[in-house]
Amino acid sequence: MVSPGLQPEFSRRRQTRLASWMDQEQVDRMVVTRPEHVQYLTGFRPHRLMVAMFHLDRTGKGLLIAPNAAPDQAVADEIVTFPAQFHSTLRQDQHHAAATVLADSTTVVDSTRIGMEYSAIGESVRRAVAKGRSVEWVDVEPALWQARRRKDPDELALIEAAIACTGRMYARAREIVRPGINELDVYGTLFREAVLAAGEPILDFGNDFQAASPGGPPRDRVAERGELFVLDLGVSYRGYYADNCRTLVVGGTATAEQTGAWHAVVDVLRMIEEEVRPGVSCRAVFHRAQAMLDTVRPGAFFHHLGHGIGLFPHEAPHLNPHWDDQFQAGELFTAEPGVYWDSLRAGIRVEDDYLVTETGVRRLSQFPRELIA
Numbered sequence: 001m002v003s004p005g006l007q008p009e010f011s012r013r014r015q016t017r018l019a020s021w022m023d024q025e026q027v028d029r030m031v032v033t034r035p036e037h038v039q040y041l042t043g044f045r046p047h048r049l050m051v052a053m054f055h056l057d058r059t060g061k062g063l064l065i066a067p068n069a070a071p072d073q074a075v076a077d078e079i080v081t082f083p084a085q086f087h088s089t090l091r092q093d094q095h096h097a098a099a100t101v102l103a104d105s106t107t108v109v110d111s112t113r114i115g116m117e118y119s120a121i122g123e124s125v126r127r128a129v130a131k132g133r134s135v136e137w138v139d140v141e142p143a144l145w146q147a148r149r150r151k152d153p154d155e156l157a158l159i160e161a162a163i164a165c166t167g168r169m170y171a172r173a174r175e176i177v178r179p180g181i182n183e184l185d186v187y188g189t190l191f192r193e194a195v196l197a198a199g200e201p202i203l204d205f206g207n208d209f210q211a212a213s214p215g216g217p218p219r220d221r222v223a224e225r226g227e228l229f230v231l232d233l234g235v236s237y238r239g240y241y242a243d244n245c246r247t248l249v250v251g252g253t254a255t256a257e258q259t260g261a262w263h264a265v266v267d268v269l270r271m272i273e274e275e276v277r278p279g280v281s282c283r284a285v286f287h288r289a290q291a292m293l294d295t296v297r298p299g300a301f302f303h304h305l306g307h308g309i310g311l312f313p314h315e316a317p318h319l320n321p322h323w324d325d326q327f328q329a330g331e332l333f334t335a336e337p338g339v340y341w342d343s344l345r346a347g348i349r350v351e352d353d354y355l356v357t358e359t360g361v362r363r364l365s366q367f368p369r370e371l372i373a
Contacts, residue, residue, distance in 0.1 A: 004157040005238060006043035011075035011154075015041055018147060019060035022115065027138050029057045030115035031102065031129060033095065036239060036311035037117065037144055038064075044074035045239050048203070050084045051094035053102055063105060065098045080105050099128035108133045115140035149308065149316050150330030155240060156355070159309065159332055160364060161198075162242035163353055165235040167367040168197040169205070170246050174373040177248045179225040183209055183218035186229075194235050204241070204313075208232035211250060214340045214347045225251035227345045228258065228371075232336075234313060241309045242365075243334045245351035249371045261339050261348050262371050264296045268305075268337035269352060269369075277360045282317045282325040289319075289337055300339040308333045309353065331356045332364070 018041070022030060031053060032038060038052045039045035042064055046052040050067035054076070064076035067084030082101040084094050091097060108114075110133050116126070118139040126137065151159070172193040176186060187209045194205045208215030208230050211223035215230045223229055227250045234243035249258060268289045276285060286305045293301035308315035309332050317325040317333055327333075332355055340347030350369050354361040 004154065004161055005073075006039065006158070007154040008043065008073075008075050010152040011041060011043045013152065014147070015056060015062055015075070016060055018143070019056060019058055021143055021147075022056070022058040025138070025143075026113060027058065027115045027140070028112045029055060029106070030140055031055050031099075031121065031125075032117055032140070032144070033098075033125070034117055034120050039239050040144075040148060040311060042074045042076055044071045049090055051098050053098050055102055055106060063102070065102050065105075067094065067098075078105070095122065096124045096128060099125040103128050103131050108135065110134045111136065113138055115143075117141045117144075145316060148310055149328055151310065151332055151355075155310065156332070158238055158240035159242060159353070162235045162237035162240055163244070163365050165194050165197040165202075165205075165237060166233050166242045166244050167365065169193050169233050169235075170231070170244070170367050173229075173231055173246070173248065174368075177223065177229050177250060177373055179251050180222050182220065182222050183211065184220055186223075186231075187218035190231075190233065194233075198235065198237055202235055202237065204234065204236035206231070206233035206235075208245070212346045214338070215349070223250045226253070226255070228348060230347060230349055232349065232351065234309075239311055241311070241313050242353060243307075243309050243313060243336075243351065244353060244365050244367075245336055245338075245349045246367075246369065247348045247350065247371060248373050252372050254371045258344060258348065258371060261296060261344055262350070264293060265337045265339060265348050265350050266369060268292055269335055269350060272335045272354070273361055273363065276327055276354070276356065278327055278329045278356060278358065280327050282319045282323065282327060283321055286319050286321055293337060293339055296339055297341060300341055301337060302340070303336075303338065305337060306333055306335040306351070327356050329356050329358050 053065040055063040062076045070079045115138045209218040211229040212227040232245040305319035336351035338349030353364045
């Protein structure tokens with residue numbers, strides 16, 4: 001596999017866009033600590049057990065606080081390090097240590113408006129950054145979430161690499177899902193396939209690995225002939241997520257009931273491919289899908305229709321009645337209609353990933369949808 005990564009040109013563009021927002025909102029500086037936000041803005045993602053921070057001022061000047069040593073590739077005007085380990089032992093006070101280094105490297109005056117991630121930055125970090133000054137804190141997470149909706153070309157390349165890994169997993173699943181296979185064996189085999197496809201370690205690779213069930217983690221249970229095996233898989237490749245689902249008939253012979261349900265689910269995907277474009281209501285698309293599947297069996301579709309993907313498995317846009325989003329050009333989203341009932345043994349879900357274009361959508365997960373392996 002080609003090894004894409006976030007590109008300096010686009011990291012700098014993301015910083016510039018955010019600095020422009022800060023200037024409009026009169027936010028003097030911003031500090032982010034979530035690994036996904038550090039990566040989004042600088043291209044550097046710290047090891048999962050280490051902390052990094054990125055400081056951006058409204059002029060667009062960026063300062064990266066990195067664990068142990070300066071990374072080989074990071075888009076920052078200045079990089080300062082802190083010891084995340086002592087003699088190879090990880091420190092548990094990394095956030096405070098990084099914030100102290102950050103405070104020593106910046107100047108804070110009274111009444112400074114500092115942006116921060118409210119859900120991530122604790123009191124010790126705020127105190128270290130403020131250095132005893134009177135500071136007004138501003139939650140920047142909503143702005144970051146909105147900024148992340150439209151993907152730059154380097155982000156799209158990483159998600160397409162993750163989708164390619166997922167496609168390899170489904171190809172392998174069609175070879176091994178047979179009567180008598182244990183769900184744990186399917187899980188282990190597909191994890192190995194994902195790692196080989198990525199050519200490097202991965203952290204996440206899916207949620208659902210159960211037969212005769214709407215989904216869930218693998219059990220010490222063998223699949224029986226005629227059951228439906230739901231595989232909701234999504235590799236996290238260098239921080240960016242794919243998310244797909246395929247359902248396979250164990251034994252390779254579908255009943256008329258199963259075939260009919262599959263056609264109903266795929267018809268929803270076709271509706272999405274025909275109707276979604278910038279400006280369309282995500283909530284309205286959800287209700288259209290709900291109405292279509294209720295004609296098959298009322299209540300058989302009981303979860304969201306889909307969601308955005310990127311640096312987190314569930315992002316905007318939300319194809320969900322609890323949000324009122326509209327599709328935007330440049331977004332990536334999943335659509336995952338499904339129906340479930342006992343005589344179906346036990347449910348069918350098919351999920352694809354889409355890019356919203358200026359005129360419609362482009363399907364990115366171009367692997368087979370069929371029930372039969």
